[in-house]
Every structure is written in C-alpha cells, then in structure tokens.
Amino acid sequence: EAGSHGLGFALESTLLAQKYLANGSLVEVAPEALSSAVAAHHLVFPKAHSSFPRVRRFLGWMEGELGHSFMF
Structure with a gap:
C-alpha cells in the first residue's frame, strides 16, 4: 500500500498487488518473476x-x- 501512495517501490506478489495494478496506482516496472526457494x-x-x-x-x-x- 505504501508504494501505491508514492512512498517508493514495492516488491510484492501479483496476487496482493492485483487491485493496485488494475486501478493504476501501481505500475509494473520489471515483469520478470523472482525465483526463490525461500519466501x-x-x-x-x-x-x-x-x-x-x-x-x-x-x-x-x-x-x-x-x-x-x-x-x-
């Protein structure tokens, strides 16, 4: 949510960022998915x-x- 208010970048799952991406308050800057065995x-x-x-x-x-x- 902080990212959607202009307070910096957000590293988040697509699922949790979905509504912000849809309403335009967040934009995807790197479409690559991060792969990690640890979440x-x-x-x-x-x-x-x-x-x-x-x-x-x-x-x-x-x-x-x-x-x-x-x-x-």
Missing part, C-alpha cells in the same frame, strides 16, 4: 501491542492460514 513475510508491530485482542486474533488467523511455517 518470507515479516509482520512488524510494537511489542506493547502483542497483547491487544485484535492483534492476537490476526496472529491466530495467520497461524491458521500458514500452518507450521508461521512463527511468532
């Missing part, structure tokens, strides 16, 4: 927020979606 997403938030119910719900959802590959 990672980093969820960053203040440590003090880790006990917030909405953060705990989101972390639970992420764990359900990603299974054993999710680490917190």
Whole structure:
C-alpha cells in the first residue's frame, strides 16, 4: 500500500498487488518473476501491542492460514 501512495517501490506478489495494478496506482516496472526457494513475510508491530485482542486474533488467523511455517 505504501508504494501505491508514492512512498517508493514495492516488491510484492501479483496476487496482493492485483487491485493496485488494475486501478493504476501501481505500475509494473520489471515483469520478470523472482525465483526463490525461500519466501518470507515479516509482520512488524510494537511489542506493547502483542497483547491487544485484535492483534492476537490476526496472529491466530495467520497461524491458521500458514500452518507450521508461521512463527511468532
């Protein structure tokens, strides 16, 4: 989303960038796909927020979606 607001480049999957590409707020600058055996997403938030119910719900959802590959 930061990239779509003019705050720099975004390296993202086509799936997640799809709506921004469709509405023109992002443009593809390099159509080549990156190949990597390792894929990672980093969820960053203040440590003090880790006990917030909405953060705990989101972390639970992420764990359900990603299974054993999710680490917190």
